[in-house]
Structures are given as structure tokens and as C-alpha cells.
Amino acid sequence: MPYACIFVPDFPVEALLRAEPELRSQAVAVLEGKPPLQKVFAVNEKARRLGIDPGMTKIQVEPCTELVLRPRSPLQETAAHAALLDCAQSFSPRVEDTAPDTVLLDLSGLESLFGSLPEIARDIARRTSDLGLEANVATAFNPDTARFAARGFAGVTVVPEGKEAERLGNLPLEVLFTELISPNPTEEAVRLLETFDLWGVRNLRALCALPEIALSERLGQAGVRLQQFARGAISRTLVPVDPPLIFEEAMELDHPLVLLEPLAFLLAHMLDQVCARLAARALAAQELRLRLELDTGFHFVEDLPNATTHVRTGALGSLQRAESRGPGRAPVRQQNAADIALELTLMHSSKFIRTLQLPVPMLDPKVFLKLLQLDLKAHPPDAPILKVHLSAIPAQPRTIQGGLFLPPTPDPEKLELTLARIAGMVGEDKVGSLHLLDSHRPEAFRMQRFVPTEAEGQKEKPDDVSSAPVTALRMFRPPLRATVTLREGKPAHVVCSKRKEVQGEILWMAGPWRSSGDWWEQDGWARDEWDIAIQTPVVSRRSSVVSNALSLYRLVHDLLSGGWFVEGTYD
Amino acid sequence: MSSSLVRIEAKGRCFPFVAEPKSAALLKQLSRTPKLTGVTAASRLEIRPAPETASCGIAQVDALSGGLPRGCLTEVCGPESSGRTSLLLSALAVATRREEICTLIDASDAFHPHSAAAAGVNLERLLWIRCGVNSPSSLLAHKRRNTTSLEEWERRRREDPVEQALRAADLLLQSNGFGLVAIDLAGVPLKTARCIPLTTWFRFRRAVENTPTVLLVIGEQFCAQSCASLSLQLRDSVLSSRFSVLSEHPSSNGHDSCAEQRPSHTELLSGMEIQAEVLHSRTERKPAQSVSTAFQTKAAWAG
Numbered sequence: 120m121p122y123a124c125i126f127v128p129d130f131p132v133e134a135l136l137r138a139e140p141e142l143r144s145q146a147v148a149v150l151e152g153k154p155p156l157q158k159v160f161a162v163n164e165k166a167r168r169l170g171i172d173p174g175m176t177k178i179q180v181e182p183c184t185e186l187v188l189r190p191r192s193p194l195q196e197t198a199a200h201a202a203l204l205d206c207a208q209s210f211s212p213r214v215e216d217t218a219p220d221t222v223l224l225d226l227s228g229l230e231s232l233f234g235s236l237p238e239i240a241r242d243i244a245r246r247t248s249d250l251g252l253e254a255n256v257a258t259a260f261n262p263d264t265a266r267f268a269a270r271g272f273a274g275v276t277v278v279p280e281g282k283e284a285e286r287l288g289n290l291p292l293e294v295l296f297t298e299l300i301s302p303n304p305t306e307e308a309v310r311l312l313e314t315f316d317l318w319g320v321r322n323l324r325a326l327c328a329l330p331e332i333a334l335s336e337r338l339g340q341a342g343v344r345l346q347q348f349a350r351g352a353i354s355r356t357l358v359p360v361d362p363p364l365i366f367e368e369a370m371e372l373d374h375p376l377v378l379l380e381p382l383a384f385l386l387a388h389m390l391d392q393v394c395a396r397l398a399a400r401a402l403a404a405q406e407l408r409l410r411l412e413l414d415t416g417f418h419f420v421e422d423l424p425n426a427t428t429h430v431r432t433g434a435l436g437s438l439q440r441a442e443s444r445g446p447g448r449a450p451v452r453q454q455n456a457a458d459i460a461l462e463l464t465l466m467h468s469s470k471f472i473r474t475l476q477l478p479v480p481m482l483d484p485k486v487f488l489k490l491l492q493l494d495l496k497a498h499p500p501d502a503p504i505l506k507v508h509l510s511a512i513p514a515q516p517r518t519i520q521g522g523l524f525l526p527p528t529p530d531p532e533k534l535e536l537t538l539a540r541i542a543g544m545v546g547e548d549k550v551g552s553l554h555l556l557d558s559h560r561p562e563a564f565r566m567q568r569f570v571p572t573e574a575e576g577q578k579e580k581p582d583d584v585s586s587a588p589v590t591a592l593r594m595f596r597p598p599l600r601a602t603v604t605l606r607e608g609k610p611a612h613v614v615c616s617k618r619k620e621v622q623g624e625i626l627w628m629a630g631p632w633r634s635s636g637d638w639w640e641q642d643g644w645a646r647d648e649w650d651i652a653i654q655t656p657v658v659s660r661r662s663s664v665v666s667n668a669l670s671l672y673r674l675v676h677d678l679l680s681g682g683w684f685v686e687g688t689y690d
Numbered sequence: 691m692s693s694s695l696v697r698i699e700a701k702g703r704c705f706p707f708v709a710e711p712k713s714a715a716l717l718k719q720l721s722r723t724p725k726l727t728g729v730t731a732a733s734r735l736e737i738r739p740a741p742e743t744a745s746c747g748i749a750q751v752d753a754l755s756g757g758l759p760r761g762c763l764t765e766v767c768g769p770e771s772s773g774r775t776s777l778l779l780s781a782l783a784v785a786t787r788r789e790e791i792c793t794l795i796d797a798s799d800a801f802h803p804h805s806a807a808a809a810g811v812n813l814e815r816l817l818w819i820r821c822g823v824n825s826p827s828s829l830l831a832h833k834r835r836n837t838t839s840l841e842e843w844e845r846r847r848r849e850d851p852v853e854q855a856l857r858a859a860d861l862l863l864q865s866n867g868f869g870l871v872a873i874d875l876a877g878v879p880l881k882t883a884r885c886i887p888l889t890t891w892f893r894f895r896r897a898v899e900n901t902p903t904v905l906l907v908i909g910e911q912f913c914a915q916s917c918a919s920l921s922l923q924l925r926d927s928v929l930s931s932r933f934s935v936l937s938e939h940p941s942s943n944g945h946d947s948c949a950e951q952r953p954s955h956t957e958l959l960s961g962m963e964i965q966a967e968v969l970h971s972r973t974e975r976k977p978a979q980s981v982s983t984a985f986q987t988k989a990a991w992a993g
Contacts, residue, residue, distance in 0.1 A: 552813060590988060592802040687800070
């Protein structure tokens with residue numbers, strides 16, 4: 120059975136370079152430890168050429184001006200490891216998570232899908248590169264041979280079946296001791312390596328040539344096992360893992376970010392990575408979550424006695440109200456009418472979370488970036504940013520079948536951006552579609568997110584114009600307060616101070632139509648409605664001549680407050 | 691007589707030209723001139739095909755205007771209670787029944803959802819944009835104390851509902867895919883509506899051109915002028931005539947004696963009789979005289 124191994128050399132450095140690809144052409148060293156006792160943990164090839172080795176102190180390497188020093192980032196290493204697993208999973212469902220920098224995958228049966236073994240290996244290398252990692256890929260007919268070949272040979276390596284010993288012969292003995300890669304090798308490994316060095320055995324070919332019994336007598340089963348590894352004679356079964364579908368990228372910043380523009384650059388790169396990982400798994404994003412860790416000092420929480428939490432967001436932020444909830448409960452989602460449902464949760468005083476719910480699964484980093492930019496512009500964080508976490512909730516990609524005779528619909532990605540831009544202008548709850556509520560209360564409707572539904576083909580004749588159009592009412596929002604003169608209990612004269620044309624004798628009226636409801640609630644309502652006609656001035660089209668015309672209005676008498684209002688006009 | 695070439699010198703350049711030309715020979719000669727290559731003579735321009743039209747849901751108006759032209763701007767104007775919104779709702783209802791996605795850009799936030807539902811508008815297919823409310827950016831700007839006059843001017847400009855409506859229309863028309871985009875300027879003050887630059891309407895006309903979108907603008911007065919392919923004027927004929935008589939000959943207390951005899955709750959607003967007039971149509975030849983029609987609306991509760 121063929122296997123492939125993906126190995127990322129200098130993994131801590133590669134994880135950093137994945138987040139900062141502009142450093143790829145420079146010598147980079149990763150430091151670990153608390154200042155001032157920081158030591159070099161890993162270096163890339165260019166730094167190695169400058170004489171920088173792991174274990175050197177920061178003071179020792181600082182004089183090297185060409186060297187870029189970065190602190191070790193466990194967040195980025197975790198993300199890089201997840202990307203490595205995603206890459207492997209995109210080829211085979213049987214993947215072994217061997218080490219943070221090493222992944223083994225079973226290639227049996229994949230030839231018919233992806234071609235020959237060299238082609239598969241090249242494809243794996245290409246996809247790993249797309250995910251921002253430069254890796255060595257090796258294929259062989261047992262897992263450990265593939266692992267040693269990936270560790271020993273740069274680029275793509277294919278080890279033919281039966282020629283393992285010959286192909287691995289030139290590799291140094293160190294490839295067998297994976298523990299030596301770490302800065303703290305085990306004593307046993309060091310002892311064995313020293314023994315082989317004393318015997319003059321420095322590569323795998325020399326190890327294979329040693330007599331097995333003599334080797335067993337001197338080094339025990341450990342020595343025999345190493346020889347079998349070198350010959351490619353040991354085969355084992357993989358321990359497959361099923362990595363959870365978590366697509367998260369994180370970045371820790373050296374200096375706090377204050378402006379949104381530089382944040383956009385970081386987000387663009389992180390979105391590219393998340394989308395590449397989703398694409399590798401043939402998935403799309405249904406929801407994006409941006410979590411910013413902020414510099415404390417600007418952001419605080421007030422606990423009010425009525426168990427309602429107010430989140431004060433500093434000078435730039437707006438006062439937003441979030442429902443109170445107990446510890447450990449899921450965050451309450453604020454339903455908005457806008458296309459993007461937003462959620463503001465304060466899990467800790469220094470965390471700021473924005474959630475973008477997408478109407479359909481999408482996979483376009485440019486659209487995501489623009490949506491995040493618009494959202495952050497409307498709801499900026501109120502303190503400098505220290506860490507950025509970006510995660511995507513995956514979903515199956517949208518599949519649509521266009522119909523020749525169906526009316527065109529807006530492109531969802533384009534529409535989403537457009538609606539986000541419009542929401543930035545007019546407000547999030549002022550854009551969307553309508554949902555009528557089951558109530559007789561005036562203005563009983565709710566704005567909801569606009570998601571265009573797919574056309575299903577016309578079931579009724581669309582241009583049926585046999586019935587007369589309905590007389591429409593145009594609302595005045597808010598209703599215009601009016602002064603009404605009553606004559607025999609009926610409105611006779613109306614004056615509206617806010618709208619000069621709505622005043623005069625009432626020439627015709629119909630009503631009152633009484634309605635009331637919710638009397639058991641605090642916000643009960645009771646009103647009398649009148650339809651009235653009054654004379655209004657009209658400016659002529661071609662000149663400024665003013666003539667009179669009649670207009671129909673809805674006059675409302677609020678029975679609870681006793682006020683009169685002009686609610687709208689029939690048009 | 692064979693034509694002979696002469697050379698005309700103008701500003702140091704020579705142009706070959708034909709003396710005593712025949713029209714065909716002249717055109718052939720001109721087409722060889724390097725600068726004129728690719729330029730079609732006006733006499734050979736193709737006639738622009740008539741746009742496809744969509745029903746507005748009112749048979750009389752469809753018969754009068756031929757329907758709402760797609761890829762064009764249609765303007766419907768009239769005073770209050772002239773049936774502009776009824777026509778708009780009717781057009782929205784028909785478009786949503788055709789399963790098209792429609793947008794209503796409401797500059798004065800006057801849309802009444804229950805009227806729309808009664809008119810048969812599929813509200814799931816209608817995107818409603820309510821302008822003239824406080825946007826997040828303006829709220830933020832409000833909180834900043836040290837705003838300069840320029841920033842204040844910019845903030846006020848952004849808060850202007852007409853400005854918001856026009857910007858939203860611009861964005862939506864660029865998005866494509868909508869069956870009907872309606873801009874409701876009916877509640878906007880006349881002075882503000884007249885200040886909309888003509889270039890805005892030209893841009894809208896250009897954006898909607900060659901698309902299946904109907905761009906419908908309703909207002910009190912015509913703003914788009916020559917950019918509109920169809921201009922409809924509406925007025926409520928019956929109510930006006932009936933009440934004008936009343937107002938000219940009022941009773942001593944200003945009320946109709948007959949009406950006084952009836953209690954007001956026995957009266958019912960059953961509908962309006964609307965008169966529509968085509969003032970301008972790019973798709974058809976200009977009528978020799980004003981062409982108008984009438985249709986009746988019914989109240990939602992009139993059955």
C-alpha cells in the first residue's frame with residue numbers, strides 16, 4: 120500500500136512565515152523563553168547559513184543585522200498544523216497526525232482519482248504551498264520509509280517498492296532519531312548516535328550493511344529496529360485521525376493596532392488562508408467570526424442591578440445593549456433586519472467579537488474582507504488590538520441549477536456587499552425584507568434579513584390585471600401631531616404644525632373605526648381612525664402656479680393619550 | 691463624368707476628397723480615411739429596438755403606455771392622493787408574482803407594508819430600504835466633539851434621505867439581477883427633489899440600460915426630464931371634481947347638507963378614480979394630443 124508523508128522543515132519558522140510571507144526571502148530565527156533568557160528555538164535555512172543555530176541566546180544572535188527575530192507563536196503553529204491536516208484530508212480520508220510538522224496519509228486507491236504516485240506527490244506539494252507552507256513530500260510503500268524520505272530529501276521524493284534501502288542509503292543517521300530535531304534530545308538517542316559515530320556508521324547504507332546478530336548483541340532490540348527502519352523492512356498500520364472541522368486562524372501582534380486600515384491587511388491574509396483551507400476540504404463559509412483581543416484600559420463592563428449588562432465601548436463605540444445571561448451559556452444573538460446579523464458578546468473585558476452570518480455559503484476572501492471592513496467601520500473596536508482570531512463555520516457549497524426561463528436574480532455575493540454598504544449608510548435595521556406580525560396593532564411588522572429565494576417557476580399567471588389596484592396608504596413616520604376642532608363630536612377642522620399643507624376644513628369624513636388591543640400589557644393601544652378629505656395646495660408642473668386639490672388622510676385619535684395624529688395619506 | 695480627387699488643406703493636413711461625388715463613392719472614400727475608420731454614417735445607424743415592457747398591473751395604464759419599459763427609467767408623478775403609490779404597489783405585486791426580485795428605495799420612509807400585502811406584493815421578494823434615518827457612521831460622527839465644519843457638512847449630506855436614496859439606487863443598479871427598482875421620492879419636498887442633478891438621472895439611465903430591470907421613480911414633480919423613457923402624470927379625477935363643487939358652493943357652515951344628514955360612520959372610502967396621462971414616451975411617437983385614461987382603485991377593505 121502506498122503512503123505519503125508531508126513534512127514541514129523548520130516548522131515554527133514556517134508557521135510564522137505563513138502569517139508573514141514577506142519574510143520568506145530573509146533569515147528568520149524564532150525565539151523562545153522569557154526575556155532576558157530568550158534562546159533561538161528554530162531557524163530557517165538562510166539563518167543557518169549565517170551561522171545561527173538553535174540553542175543560541177538572543178544576545179548572541181542580535182549582532183547579526185540580517186537576521187529577523189520573532190517570538191515563538193503557539194497560535195500560529197496550531198493554525199499551520201491544522202492547515203497541514205486539511206491539506207492531507209483533501210487527498211485521503213486516512214490521515215495520521217504523526218507530529219506537529221509531519222502528517223502521513225494512505226494513498227491506496229487514489230491513483231484512479233489523482234494519477235500516478237509522482238503526480239499525487241506533486242499535487243500534495245502544490246496544495247501545501249497554496250496553504251502557505253513549504254513542505255517536503257515523499258511517497259513510499261511503508262509509512263516510516265515515507266517519513267524518513269520526507270525528512271531527508273527536500274522537495275518531492277518517490278521511493279519505489281523494494282528499493283527502500285537503496286533510496287534511503289545516502290541519508291544521515293540523524294533522520295532516524297526524530298527526537299534530535301527538538302532542542303532537548305533524549306539521552307538514549309544521543310548514546311546510540313555517539314556509538315554509531317564511533318563505529319564509523321554515519322549513513323543508513325552503512326547501518327544496513329551491519330550484521331544483524333552482532334548489532335543485536337551490542338545495541339539490543341533498539342539497534343535492530345533502527346536497522347530495519349533503514350532497510351524499509353518495517354511496515355505498520357496508520358493511526359487515522361478525524362480532525363474536527365475547525366477553520367481558525369490567529370495572529371498575535373508585536374505592537375497594538377489602533378487603526379482599522381492595517382488590520383485590513385492582516386485580515387486579508389488570514390481570510391486567504393481560511394478560504395484556502397475551506398477550499399481544500401471542498402467546503403464554504405456560512406459564518407465568519409472575528410475575535411479581537413483588545414488592550415485593556417478602555418473597555419469595561421457595568422453590571423446593573425436589574426441584571427442587564429450595558430457594554431460601554433469607549434469614545435468611538437456606541438452604547439449597545441446586550442441581554443444578560445448566566446455564566447457558561449451561549450451568547451444571545453441579536454436579530455437584525457440587515458443582511459448581516461451581528462452579534463456583540465463580551466466574554467471578557469478585553470475581547471471584542473463580531474459575527475457575520477452569510478445568507479448563502481460563500482468562499483470569496485475579497486467579499487469577506489469587504490464585509491468585515493464595512494462591519495468594523497460601523498462597529499469599531501474601542502481599544503488597540505493585541506490579537507486577532509478569525510474563524511469560519513463551514514457548510515456545504517451552494518449548488519444551483521439556473522433555468523432558462525427563470526427571471527434573473529442578483530448574485531448573492533454581490534448583493535451581500537451591496538446590502539452591507541447600504542446598511543452602513545442608512546442603518547442595519549433599515550434594510551431588509553418585511554415580515555408582517557399577527558396583530559392589529561399599527562405598524563405590526565418586523566424587518567428581517569433579505570435573502571432572495573430561488574425562483575421556482577410561475578405557478579400562476581403573473582400579468583393577471585383583472586382586479587382593480589388597491590388604494591395604498593403612505594405613512595408619516597412618526598405620525599404628525601394635529602390640532603383638531605370637533606363639531607358635534609366629529610372632526611371639522613385640522614391643523615398640522617409640522618406639515619403646513621395638512622390643514623383646513625374637513626370636507627368629507629368616514630369613521631370612526633375603533634380598535635384596541637394588548638390592554639393586558641403595559642403598551643396597550645386604543646384608537647379611533649377617521650378617513651378625511653381636505654383641500655391642499657398643488658404646484659403646477661410647468662409653472663409655479665398654485666392650485667387646490669383634495670387629499671385623503673387617515674386621522675387617528677389616540678384614546679389613551681387623547682392626542683390627535685395624522686398617520687398617513689391615501690395615495 | 692468621372693470623379694476627380696482634389697486635396698483640401700486644412701491646418702497643414704491634407705485630406706483626399708472627391709469633387710462632384712456620388713454619395714456611395716463619397717462614403718467609400720470617407721471610410722478609407724484613417725481617422726474615420728470605424729465611424730458609422732448617421733444615415734446607416736440602426737434603429738434602436740423598442741424595449742421589452744413589463745405590465746404595471748393596471749390594464750388601462752398598460753394599454754395607454756404599452757407597459758413599463760425594461761432597461762429604462764419610468765417616472766410617475768402626481769400630487770398627494772393621486773394614485774402614485776397604488777400604481778407602484780400594483781407594479782411591485784405583478785413583478786413579485788413573476789418571481790422577480792424587487793427593491794423599494796423609500797426616501798421618506800412612507801411605505802405601508804399592510805397596503806403592500808393587500809395589493810398582493812410578495813414581501814419575501816421585496817427589499818425595502820428606509821432612508822432618512824440615523825446611520826451608524828452619522829451616530830459616530832455625532833459623538834465626536836471636535837468635528838470640523840467640513841465633517842459636519844459631510845455628515846449632514848450623508849444623513850440627507852434623498853442623498854441616501856440616490857446612493858442606494860446607484861449601488862443596487864450596479865448589482866444587477868433586480869426585476870424592478872423603485873425610488874419613492876413622493877414624500878420628498880419639491881425643492882429638494884428639484885435639486886437632484888440631471889447627471890444622476892443620466893447615470894441611472896446608463897446603469898439600467900441593456901438590463902431587464904425596470905427603474906420606476908415616483909414623485910410629486912418630474913425630475914428626470916429627458917432621461918425618463920416614459921413619464922406618466924396621475925391625478926384623482928372624481929374626488930377633485932366632486933369636492934371642488936362642494937368647496938365652491940359650501941353650505942352655510944361649510945358642510946354639505948346631504949352629507950350632514952348621514953352619520954359619518956356610514957361613509958366608507960371605497961376607492962379612488964385615477965386619471966393617467968402619458969406626457970412623454972421615448973418608445974412611441976409623441977401623440978398629437980395628450981392621451982389619458984382612467985382607472986379605479988379599491989380600498990383594501992372594500993373586498
